[in-house]
Amino acid sequence: MSVTHLCDLTGTELAAKLRAGEVTSAEITASCLARIDTVEDRVRAYLTRTEDVARARAADVDARLANGEDLPSVAGIPLALKDVLTTRGIRTTCGSRILESYVPPYDSTAWARLSADGAVLLGKTNCDEFAMGSSNENSAFGPVHNPWDLDTVPGGSSGGSAAAVAVGEAIWALGTDTGGSVRQPASLCGVVGLKPTYGLVSRYGLIAFASSLDTVGTFTRSVRDAAVLLSSIAGKDPMDATSLDGPKRNYTEGIEQGVAGLRIGIVREAFGEGVQPGVKASVQAAIDRLASMGAQVGEVSLPHTDYALSAYYLIAPSEASSNLARYDGVRYGLRVEGGDSVEMMRKTRGSGFGPEVKRRIMLGTYALSAGYYEAYYGQAQKVRTLIIRDYEAAFESYDVLVSPTSPTTAFRIGERADDPLAMYLSDVFTIPANLSGVPAISIPSGLDDAGLPVGLQVTAPVLAEPTLFRVAHALEGELGFDALPPLVAAL
Amino acid sequence: MPVEIDIDHVARLARLHLTPEEKERLRAQLGIILEHAAKVGEVAAADVPPTASAIPRSNVLRPDTPAPSLAHEDALANAPETEDDRFKVPRIVEME
DSSP states (O other): OOOOSGGGSOHHHHHHHHHTTSSOHHHHHHHHHHHHHHHHHHHOOEEEEOHHHHHHHHHHHHHHHHTTOOOOTTTTOEEEEETTBOBTTBOOOTTOGGGTTOOOSSOOHHHHHHHHTTOEEEEEEOOSGGGOOSSSTTOTTOOOOOTTOTTBOOOSSSHHHHHHHHTTSOSEEEEEOSSSTTHHHHHHHTSEEEEOOTTTBOOTTBOOSSTTTOOEEEEESSHHHHHHHHHHHBSOOTTOTTOOOOOOOOTTTTTTSOSTTOEEEEEGGGGSTTSOHHHHHHHHHHHHHHHHTTOEEEEEOOTTHHHHHHHHHHHHHHHHHHHGGGOSSSSSSOOOOOSSHHHHHHHHHHHHSOHHHHHHHHHHHHHHSTTTTIIIIIHHHHHHHHHHHHHHHHHHHOSEEEEESSSSSOOBTTTTTTOHHHHHGGGTTTHHHHHHTOOEEEEEEEEOTTSOEEEEEEEOSTTOHHHHHHHHHHHHHHHOOOOOOHHHHTO | OOOOOOHHHHHHHTTOOOOHHHHHHHHHHHHHHHHHHTTHHHHOOTTSOOOSOSSOOOSOOOOOOOOOOOOHHHHHTTOSOEETTEEOOOOOSOOO
């Protein structure tokens, strides 16, 4: 498929054109804004648009480049941010009524680093309320539509970021991944989604859902772009006690090394019941290519995969029930008056939170309550240990693991809305990486018979992002996935 | 078997006002979700230690150097109600 608009190029391609003087950041930004004007009424990826901020930054970068300044690779490239990452002076809603008019007094570290590197902010993207969901239908401000089929979901919770990148409404974007919220929507929207090692990117200013699982991740149209973005946002931050030590590095180095000689484990549990035939076929075809590229491919078992989902739906809601206690109508956000302080809090929370958030607060409060803590939360923490041991065992024999990202392609809006368990199953293959902290990436492996994208997930050991990028980049080149959503192809 | 839970008690702990319809729906949904989640008990043996964080860190400190912090007016800017540079809340203590 040939690309005729700047907004459909990768960040790496655009950065080269900027430096060659072929285009300006103002032109790239204008291309993205024009695309937003053309498709946004059908896609609904954005909650807040920041055209003026974007144009001003683009002009600044153009002036600095014209002056001969040597700027980082992300400079001048238009970006979207999931609306759970705080932006100083720019509304940040978490897709919730309770934060509908919240204007943060501080920047998230991930955005602060990109901004310091000259990134151009186009706006804040729609998401499931407080990042809780797998379809974006839990946003208080309406669903996002998948550009590949507007009647289907883009996945979630970072659905707006995924859809925006898929349809050219941004060159790349940040999302957050607590149980698959970057990788699953990337899979459903046919883009690349990276969840780095837990702690590699600071969580400061990532409005908390489940603190021991929350990870800032990236949406891009190439694996190399993911490495470029990660290079800007990764690294120790004194404002996040869980951020990992280690020097800044350039993650594009070594990306071309190929897969010859690498040991690649195919996760047996990820090809069982409940996985669509079209998903299995597409991922299997990609695996066959890996073998022909010189990788040593074998089968591996993660025996506690089935239990990961159960553990996750105790741990994440437990942490959420504690984190979301801060929405009490006192310091920020909605307040609903009535009676004494406790009554005010009850009414504020009852009116400000949507159904999925209430469900998880109740679930977590119950799992942590006296008499039940040991049977639920305590046991779930033990399962977490077993999941980590599964990975440790698998990585003794393999450098990376491969599976489908999600059991299905994009499903229809409304299809799973009344069945929370069916919805939760979307994340069955992505959750284990969050429980164990390891990095994972989803890349498009092809389209199914219905013309919907399938995602393939590569998982690596803690801090082995260079290996992850190496495998994903080689496979991406081999597969040559270059289909565009019908919405874009028709332009 | 779906798990039976005392919705009113849990909602009180969570400071969450729920309508009768919400309570009914949550009672059914949480019962089913918890039945599924209880599977963790099948494999969590006594000799398996719990994990709270996948990459544990302890005693993380930063240099104790003074730096500007959030300005007073910025901290109060999003508050629903303020008075004399403080957050204002409804009455907490009953007066005689």
